[in-house]
Amino acid sequence: MVNKVAKEEELLDRTKEMALVLAQKSPLILKVAKNLINSNHDIKKALEMEIMDFSEVFASEDHLEGIKAFLEKRKPKFRGR
Numbered sequence: 281m282v283n284k285v286a287k288e289e290e291l292l293d294r295t296k297e298m299a300l301v302l303a304q305k306s307p308l309i310l311k312v313a314k315n316l317i318n319s320n321h322d323i324k325k326a327l328e329m330e331i332m333d334f335s336e337v338f339a340s341e342d343h344l345e346g347i348k349a350f351l352e353k354r355k356p357k358f359r360g361r
Contacts, residue, residue: 284298304355305358306340306342306343306345306346306356306358306360307342307358307359307360308340308342308358308360308361309337311360312333312336312337315329315333316330316333340361341359341361342356342358342359342360342361345357345358345359346358
């Protein structure tokens with residue numbers, strides 16, 4: 281999966297930028313996304329996994345924090361729960 285392409289001399293700077301963006305996200309969401317990306321299942325099994333993981337994430341404290349932060353117009357404080 282590719283979302284950006286960079287020249288070799290720009291690669292480290294672009295990687296650091298992406299890392300900073302990801303560091304602001306929910307650790308729980310990143311864990312689930314990484315697991316789904318790295319799984320080697322057929323599409324049917326992958327979609328089933330995505331549904332199960334979405335249910336887990338939707339019931340998380342981070343999900344509620346994200347909604348609350350949005351409504352309060354502030355940055356969320358994710359805890360990975």
